[in-house]
Amino acid sequence: MEGSHKNRLRDRIVDLFDEKLSKRYATEISPRFQPPAVRPGEQSATTYRICKRCVMDSSDPEITFDDEGVCQHCRNYDKQIALYVKRDAAGWAEMEAIAETIRKEGEGKPYDCIIGLSGGVDSTYVAYLVVKKLGLRPLAVHMDNGWNTEIAVRNIENVVTRLGIDLHTVVLDWEEFRDLQASFIRAGVADCEIPTDHAIGAVLYKTAIEKGVRFIIGGSNLATEQMVPRTWSSGHGDWRYIRTLQKQFGSKKLESYPHYTFWEHAIYWPYVREMRMVYVLNYIEYNKIEAIDLMKAELGWVSYGDKHHESIYTRFYQTQYLIEKFGADKRRPHLSCLINDHRMTRDEALAELQRPPIAEEIAKTDREFVLKKLGLTEAEYAKVLAAPPKTYWDFDSDEKYFPDKAYHWALHNLDLLKNPVRVLSGRAWKSVCDGFAAGFEWLRVKWLFIWLWVKILVKLPFRLAWRILKRVIARPKA
Numbered sequence: 001m002e003g004s005h006k007n008r009l010r011d012r013i014v015d016l017f018d019e020k021l022s023k024r025y026a027t028e029i030s031p032r033f034q035p036p037a038v039r040p041g042e043q044s045a046t047t048y049r050i051c052k053r054c055v056m057d058s059s060d061p062e063i064t065f066d067d068e069g070v071c072q073h074c075r076n077y078d079k080q081i082a083l084y085v086k087r088d089a090a091g092w093a094e095m096e097a098i099a100e101t102i103r104k105e106g107e108g109k110p111y112d113c114i115i116g117l118s119g120g121v122d123s124t125y126v127a128y129l130v131v132k133k134l135g136l137r138p139l140a141v142h143m144d145n146g147w148n149t150e151i152a153v154r155n156i157e158n159v160v161t162r163l164g165i166d167l168h169t170v171v172l173d174w175e176e177f178r179d180l181q182a183s184f185i186r187a188g189v190a191d192c193e194i195p196t197d198h199a200i201g202a203v204l205y206k207t208a209i210e211k212g213v214r215f216i217i218g219g220s221n222l223a224t225e226q227m228v229p230r231t232w233s234s235g236h237g238d239w240r241y242i243r244t245l246q247k248q249f250g251s252k253k254l255e256s257y258p259h260y261t262f263w264e265h266a267i268y269w270p271y272v273r274e275m276r277m278v279y280v281l282n283y284i285e286y287n288k289i290e291a292i293d294l295m296k297a298e299l300g301w302v303s304y305g306d307k308h309h310e311s312i313y314t315r316f317y318q319t320q321y322l323i324e325k326f327g328a329d330k331r332r333p334h335l336s337c338l339i340n341d342h343r344m345t346r347d348e349a350l351a352e353l354q355r356p357p358i359a360e361e362i363a364k365t366d367r368e369f370v371l372k373k374l375g376l377t378e379a380e381y382a383k384v385l386a387a388p389p390k391t392y393w394d395f396d397s398d399e400k401y402f403p404d405k406a407y408h409w410a411l412h413n414l415d416l417l418k419n420p421v422r423v424l425s426g427r428a429w430k431s432v433c434d435g436f437a438a439g440f441e442w443l444r445v446k447w448l449f450i451w452l453w454v455k456i457l458v459k460l461p462f463r464l465a466w467r468i469l470k471r472v473i474a475r476p477k478a
């Protein structure tokens with residue numbers, strides 16, 4: 001009962017923002033704060049439906065279809081591609097203009113941008129484009145989470161040597177990291193890659209700040225990496241959520257784990273530091289098969305087989321845990337992207353899905369290997385699989401306090417909220433601001449704004465009035 005008043009108020013505010021937002025943006029920025037109505041893995045066979053265009057089906061508990069039988073992921077895909085993917089000459093010219101800015105700002109510095117390097121296809125190809133096609137001087141950053149395979153290590157070595165770039169490797173504290181990964185599995189949530197993904201984000205941004213660089217060139221691309229249902233994957237940037245799971249299911253305190261707060265990624269990095277993430281793969285006709293051939297020939301890169309299978313943990317997570325516990329087959333969103341990108345037909349994708357996600361013998365050795373490495377027993381894992389699936393919305397998170405839409409709306413629309421940030425981000429204020437930000441990092445930003453404006457708008461006139469009144473009283477009578 002306790003939080004119901006707070007929740008009602010929050011919902012009303014979000015509703016208000018929702019209406020304004022949908023008018024302003026053609027595409028959905030993020031789902032409004034609302035736990036899914038149906039849990040993953042709970043749909044019955046009688047309600048089974050599959051999209052007429054792609055292969056997304058009711059294993060996404062929130063899937064909806066329009067009159068033509070096409071799912072919301074496909075419609076959203078079209079919007080995203082139209083808005084952000086620029087594969088023509090004009091798009092590349094835009095990318096070159098960005099590169100020019102990066103080069104200019106980087107003059108006199110050892111590096112002009114940061115790239116993440118996992119050794120996988122996308123990040124390696126980004127390294128190639130950044131050096132060979134854009135003429136930038138990146139620092140490659142690799143995060144070793146303890147699951148690197150020999151091929152990955154060799155690939156990374158080959159790439160940095162052949163491209164002549166520096167490599168900065170951050171090795172996570174294995175005992176701490178393994179405990180966190182195990183916590184996610186014990187919690188029974190769908191996205192168990194968050195411990196890795198969150199740390200990579202933190203490592204990239206923090207290295208950039210350390211090296212005095214504003215630009216990070218990322219390897220995500222909208223053409224092949226979207227359509228993942230939010231019930232399968234939510235909470236990457238949510239430090240409060242990660243901390244909550246660790247507190248509840250872990251046995252170690254996260255002391256050295258690289259992380260970032262809502263305040264850092266929503267305000268401090270983009271608006272105070274003015275850092276930019278540039279997704280170069282959205283500016284080219286990205287053909288993976290051609291990219292792989294080129295990398296093999298020019299960088300000595302070696303293939304891993306299937307997508308994201310460069311780590312045994314990832315392979316176990318995608319081909320066993322997600323499927324067995326949530327009925328969620330990551331191949332579906334991936335193949336659906338390829339269909340929408342006209343790189344595969346729907347029939348080919350359906351045939352692909354008929355194949356088992358992994359050979360049985362490999363599945364068994366993978367499971368044994370991963371559980372042993374994480375310190376989980378078979379019995380404990382069986383219990384996790386049998387328990388009802390949990391979602392991001394079952395736990396405390398930043399999203400509960402900062403509904404994403406409300407926050408975006410505020411930043412885009414309210415000068416009242418925007419101006420203090422812009423003022424603080426002015427070059428002259430930078431050093432003052434850095435100290436300020438470090439000192440007040442613990443302050444939730446909304447409270448900072450409210451505090452600022454209460455102080456300015458409410459307190460100041462009162463103080464002025466009080467001063468005038470005091471003067472009037474103190475004025476000697478003639």
Ligand SMILES: [Zn+2]
Nearest residue numbers: 051054071074
């Ligand atoms: Zn679809």
